[in-house]
Amino acid sequence: HIGYVIQQIGLFPNMTVAQNICVVPRLLKYDKARCDQIVKEMLPMVNMEQYADKYPSELSGGQQQRIGVLRALAASPPIVLMDEPFGALDPQTREALQDEVKNLQQRLGKTIIFVTHDMDEAIKLADRICIIQEGHIVQCDTPERILKAPANQYVTDFIGANRLWANPEYIRARDIMRRRPITISRGRTVLQALQIMRQSGVASLL
Numbered sequence: 001h002i003g004y005v006i007q008q009i010g011l012f013p014n015m016t017v018a019q020n021i022c023v024v025p026r027l028l029k030y031d032k033a034r035c036d037q038i039v040k041e042m043l044p045m046v047n048m049e050q051y052a053d054k055y056p057s058e059l060s061g062g063q064q065q066r067i068g069v070l071r072a073l074a075a076s077p078p079i080v081l082m083d084e085p086f087g088a089l090d091p092q093t094r095e096a097l098q099d100e101v102k103n104l105q106q107r108l109g110k111t112i113i114f115v116t117h118d119m120d121e122a123i124k125l126a127d128r129i130c131i132i133q134e135g136h137i138v139q140c141d142t143p144e145r146i147l148k149a150p151a152n153q154y155v156t157d158f159i160g161a162n163r164l165w166a167n168p169e170y171i172r173a174r175d176i177m178r179r180r181p182i183t184i185s186r187g188r189t190v191l192q193a194l195q196i197m198r199q200s201g202v203a204s205l206l
Contacts, residue, residue: 003072003080003110007087009064011056017043017067018052024075042070045107046100062093069101073108082114086121098124119159123147123167131155144170 003024011020021042022035030038043049046066056064065085072080082101086094102125105112116122122129123143130140131154139151147164150156164170182200184193193205 001075001077003075003077005065005068005072005080005082005085007084009056009061009068009085011064011067011071013056015055016052017048017054017056017059020056020067021070021074023071028075030075038074042074045104046070060093061089062097065089065097066100069097069104073104073110076108078111080110080112082112084115084117087116094121101125119163120166123163131158143167148175 012023015023018036018039021039022030025035025038039052043052046069048063048066051059051063051067056067059067068085069082072082086097089097098121101112101114104110114122114125123146126143128140129143129146131138131146131151133154139146139155141149141151146155146159147167147170150159164175182196182202184196197203197205
């Protein structure tokens with residue numbers, strides 16, 4: 001009752017796409033009509049309707065991994081574990097599959113535990129990120145909190161010093177605005193303003 005997607009995909013080479021998808025439903029004693037309906041409903045989710053009777057050897061790596069994801073979801077488990085599922089794929093295919101998994105998760109409402117060493121992947125996909133150091137949880141938080149308030153130096157080093165700036169959707173005005181701007185009243189002279197600017201290390205005047 002837990003869906004499982006592995007990095008090596010692990011499709012059975014002697015089974016068609018449809019048969020691979022229905023491995024778990026068949027173990028759960030679903031009848032043929034119900035299995036056929038599952039295949040019919042799931043393949044359009046990854047735009048592979050025409051591949052039901054193909055064998056894994058006839059598919060690309062990305063297509064095989066899509067079927068691996070569908071197989072994990074076929075019996076509608078409450079939890080799906082994805083263990084570095086896209087690690088062996090090229091960057092373009094990997095990015096496309098990340099988008100598809102995110103869309104599937106939002107559409108089906110399943111809890112997905114996604115194991116990855118790729119921080120960009122974690123930030124893109126996760127609602128919450130759990131960072132583990134030597135078997136212990138050091139921070140479990142939202143992507144925004146992980147980026148802005150790392151719990152310790154290990155987390156800081158893991159995410160990278162400038163990671164926040166690579167994810168501008170998490171940057172708020174308060175993150176870059178001056179908390180205590182240097183000011184001058186409008187009755188003072190320009191020379192006085194320049195002197196205050198020099199003393200305070202301010203390079204622009206508003």
